[in-house]
Amino acid sequence: xxxxxxxxxxxxxxxxxxxxxxxxxxxxxxxxxxxxxxxxxxxxxxxxxxxxxxxxxxxxxxxxxxxxxxxxxxxxxxxxxxxxxxxxxxxxxxxxxxxxxxxxxxxxxxxxxxxxxxxxxxxxxxxxxxxxxxxxxxxxxxxxxxxxxxxxxxxxxxxxxxxxxxxxxxxxxxxxxxxxxxxxxxxxxxxxxxxxxxxxxxxxxxxxxxxxxxxxxxxxxxxxxxxxxxxxxxxxxxxxxxxxxxxxxxxxxxxxxxxxxxxx
Amino acid sequence: xxxxxxxxxxxxxxxxxxxxxxxxxxxxxxxxxxxxxxxxxxxxxxxxxxxxxxxxxxxxxxxxxxxxxxxxxxxxxxxxxxxxxxxxxxxxxxxxxxxxxxxxxx
Numbered sequence: 250x251x252x253x254x255x256x257x258x259x260x261x262x263x264x265x266x267x268x269x270x271x272x273x274x275x276x277x278x279x280x281x282x283x284x285x286x287x288x289x290x291x292x293x294x295x296x297x298x299x300x301x302x303x304x305x306x307x308x309x310x311x312x313x314x315x316x317x318x319x320x321x322x323x324x325x326x327x328x329x330x331x332x333x334x335x336x337x338x339x340x341x342x343x344x345x346x347x348x349x350x351x352x353x354x355x356x357x358x359x360x361x362x363x364x365x366x367x368x369x370x371x372x373x374x375x376x377x378x379x380x381x382x383x384x385x386x387x388x389x390x391x392x393x394x395x396x397x398x399x400x401x402x403x404x405x406x407x408x409x410x411x412x413x414x415x416x417x418x419x420x421x422x423x424x425x426x427x428x429x430x431x432x433x434x435x436x437x438x439x440x441x442x443x444x445x446x447x448x449x450x451x452x453x454x455x456x457x458x459x460x461x462x463x464x465x466x467x468x469x470x471x472x473x474x475x476x477x478x479x480x481x482x483x484x485x486x487x488x489x490x491x492x493x494x495x496x497x498x499x500x501x502x503x504x505x506x507x508x509x510x511x512x513x
Numbered sequence: 514x515x516x517x518x519x520x521x522x523x524x525x526x527x528x529x530x531x532x533x534x535x536x537x538x539x540x541x542x543x544x545x546x547x548x549x550x551x552x553x554x555x556x557x558x559x560x561x562x563x564x565x566x567x568x569x570x571x572x573x574x575x576x577x578x579x580x581x582x583x584x585x586x587x588x589x590x591x592x593x594x595x596x597x598x599x600x601x602x603x604x605x606x607x608x609x610x611x612x613x614x615x616x617x618x619x
Contacts, residue, residue: 301601304601304602304605304606305601305605308605308609325526326516326518326519326520326521326522326523327519327520328516328519328520328521328522329521329522329523329526329527329530332522332527332530333530333533336530336531336533336534337530337533337534337537338537339537342533342537343533346533354525354526354529356525356528356529356532359529359532359533360529360532360533360536363533363536363537364536364537364539364540367536367537367540367541368540369540369568370537370540370541370543370544371540371541371543371544371547372544372564372568373544373564373568374541374542374543374544374545375544375545375547375548375561375564376544376561376564376565376568377545378544378545378548378561381545382545382548382549389545390542390545390546393541393542393545394538394541394542396541398572402569403601405565406601409565437519438519449613450609450610450612450613450616451609453584453587453608453609453612454605454609455576456573456576456577456580456584456588456608457587457588457591457604457605457608457609457612458601458605459569459572459573459576460573460588460591460592460595460604460608461591461592461594461595461601461604461605461608462569462601463566463569463570463573463592464591464592464595464596464604465595465599466565466566466569467566468566472563472566475563475566475567476566476567476570478567479566479567479568479570479571479574480570480571480574482571483570483571483572483574483575484574484575484578487574487575487578488575495571495575496568496571496572497571498571499567499568499570499571499574500564500567500568500571502567503563503564503566503567503570503571504560504561504563504564504567505560507559507560507562507563508556508557508559508560510559511555511556511559511560512556
């Protein structure tokens with residue numbers, strides 16, 4: 250990956266201008282600091298987010314069908330599975346929760362595991378901070394409630410490009426919510442009738458979104474060290490720790506290395 | 514128990530779902546909430562600025578490590594398409610198409 254930032258097609262004034270000032274920036278023509286463009290919150294932003302997210306949400310729908318089927322098998326009713334998707338809106342945590350479902354219900358285990366799996370959202374929300382901070386609490390926190398991995402990735406990309414569309418997260422979140430809830434109903438109602446998502450490559454959608462985003466977020470050589478740290482820690486943590494701790498640990502380790510490097 | 518069969522809502526199940534909703538909502542808003550309340554130094558901000566990429570890599574790495582040549586080649590195609598076109602949609606179609614194809618071949 251040797252993509253240079255600031256090529257003609259990419260109007261990204263704030264792509265990475267908040268890098269440390271003592272580091273030579275990979276692109277020289279970025280006068281605007283990260284997230285310092287005007288932030289809007291309007292219908293157009295919601296619409297743009299929604300439309301951008303629809304193809305990704307279709308992939309999410311593949312997981313929703315799988316979740317609905319698993320939930321049914323675990324003994325939840327269609328109504329209960331749908332309620333969970335509509336309110337919790339966290340794919341991995343929900344799938345793990347219904348895997349833990351048993352009689353009697355291990356309430357504490359389910360809730361604590363949900364917390365552990367979803368702690369990464371705090372980090373992801375903080376990463377959106379430079380933009381969301383400038384929206385009203387109702388708008389920023391409200392949008393964050395609809396955040397999932399996929400639409401966080403799309404929103405990060407949009408805001409980093411300097412679009413200033415504060416409502417983008419809300420729009421993408423609405424798309425995710427609609428597809429997630431609808432597909433849960435389909436999966437729960439169909440029971441075991443639908444085959445393996447891997448057959449249609451649906452299991453690869455999330456990976457593809459994140460590979461695309463990584464390509465986009467590459468900022469030249471300065472990115473290499475934190476990314477290698479995140480990679481090493483995540484692979485090791487995924488091997489030795491349960492659940493999704495590896496995401497949190499990989500992100501935190503990279504941030505820590507950057508903080509140390511910045512101090513030099 | 515409210516309702517029957519598909520529409521059944523067991524009070525305990527609803528309670529667990531609401532508890533899951535609560536902790537999930539806290540994790541989703543918690544990061545920004547903290548950020549709004551603490552004074553962020555320049556060093557800390559530098560750390561925050563690498564978070565997006567680092568989180569993406571942390572999600573990806575074990576996923577790809579668990580895959581095989583089909584997934585790795587498809588990921589390569591996503592990189593190339595994204596780099597050339599800057600289009601999430603095209604990269605997505607290219608990647609998913611490639612993975613289906615490579616799995617069929619492999």
